[in-house]
Amino acid sequence: MSRERLLNGALLLALILIPAWALYADEPFTITLATRAVIFALAAVGLNIALGLGGLVSLGHAVFFGIGGYAMGILASHAQSYTPLIEWPFVIEGTKSMPVIWLVAIVASSGAALLIGLLSLRTSGVYFIMITLAFGQMMYFFAISWPAYGGEDGLSIYVRNGFPGLNTLDPIQFYGLCLALLCLVLAVNARLMRSPFGLALDAARQVPERVRAVGLDPRRLQLVALVISGAITGLAGALFADLNRFVSPTMLSWQMSGEIMVFVIIGGVARLFGPVAGAGIYVLLEHLLGGVSEYWQIFLGLVLLIVVLFGKGGVVGMIGGRRRDG
Template sequence: MAMRREHLVNAAIALLLLAVPLWASWAGQNFYVTLATRIAILALAAVGLNIALGLGGLVSFGHAAFFGIGGYVAGILASHAVSGAPLLGFLPGTKLMPVIWIVAILASGFVAAAIGAISLRTGGVYFIMITLAFAQMIFYFALSWPAYGGEDGLSIMLRNAFPGVNTLRPLPFFLICYTLLSLGLLLFALIRGSRFGAALQAARQNEVRTASVGIAPFRIRLVAFTISGMVTGVAGALFADLNRFVSPSMLSWHMSGELIVLIVLGGVGRLYGPVVGAALYVVLEYWLGGITERWQFFLGLVLLGVVLFARGGIVGLLAGRARHD
């Protein structure tokens, strides 16, 4: 029963996230389309984190690293395409989104594999702090490396292009982001239902038993962490295109914290948890920001309330506890 209710809740959320911007665009309210685009992109980033955190129980406090790397891939490739100077002397820049996404996936996946290989040797609270520290390392590097704007960040003059779609208009760009979010959710569902996903979740629930039936947790976790970083990296590339700007703030530890917040708000390990969390977070940010300059104060109190009193997040409230069947 509970599972079927979750399907209904998920379908309703997916439709709502599609319907609101369509209606807003029809009504000429492009601001709400942009808000929905922001929700879709942050949700995609959090879906990526949810693979590591929700399925694998790996509390990464450094996913801003992958988000920011995706963003910088978009910014750097676009800047080389505009200037005409090849990257590292031989790689041409590009303004084509599909190429940018592939490079973002490769770059964030490579860094995720490297960070994962070191930090997954440890566990628990060590893992939290080490992922945070590595993300911070990349943050400081971006801050002090002046070639791509350093502290000031990097502007993307004109949003990158997708063949056959006018990405400069808000609705088509939203639809691109929504499609990628749907693909990300599909990937999450496929992983969760696969043998690999079963092993990953088993390692979360009981590491010793998993190892004793012949499954080494380290490699499975490393693969999951890498895939997780890749998905968040694509979201980062989209985020840079949404803002037409990328700066070290995308790499900051506040960003990592926000991604965790999105998941916990929505419901850890739930398919649509990140989507609900992102929607709630962006709407809350917008709504509180309209009422008071001190919105972060109240956002903090709301978060505190959710952690202390609403375990299981919003999807948990709507659809009941997660079933393991």
């Protein structure tokens, strides 16, 4: 077994054991913190598919994160106030059911990814970074000034949405749900990396000419990767909104896109568990440094800088050694 695999196993074990420790130490907030890390990890796993596998440096993934969040906010706020979403041509009611909300979040964010991908994939390199940033800003300003769903104030949902058979208000059960989704997505991601599609995508990133030579269209492969990536990040957005029982345009801001990218890079680009390690470390740093000083962001900046300058391959790369597969 490779060192990277051992590390992945250890990470997974730690995530499973957190609730037990939180109960033992009587630190229930640890669970909320861990839920936040797991959801961020999920968002970053999404980005990692575009970034690590597809080589698409998107600085606009907050769009998908935010769309997922607003899918939850809009549906749940209509259910909360008992007003239908649309009355014509047919009535659509809001809902407080998580599976339905997730489905809507996934469909909406992958739709957005398809549209953004069709337009942005005409560009590459720095231009791609900037055009994704532009789409992010467009959505952000739209959400701030559009009054129907709260504008900058955002939407508050008083009670967390439900999942059949679970009490989602219990932090441990909600954490379990998020963790299960993360594991599921990681499993899908692992298969994707080894699938013919994953291999072709990897090749399209490294030597597009050869991919073209065997009759595949690199841009089409990248588009599919972006759609899958957006769908996963959108799902994470819906969960994040449910964790906070709140959604606002900050979920769409470019700083949010930057943070998701930071998770991936701290953890290790194109590593299966890179985003998980990265999100965990970021949430922990934010939590610990926030208590140390009013100027804690200086230290956060220094840590980030050191990781980028001296830590090739992120944390998973440093501990797990060079990348073998994929």
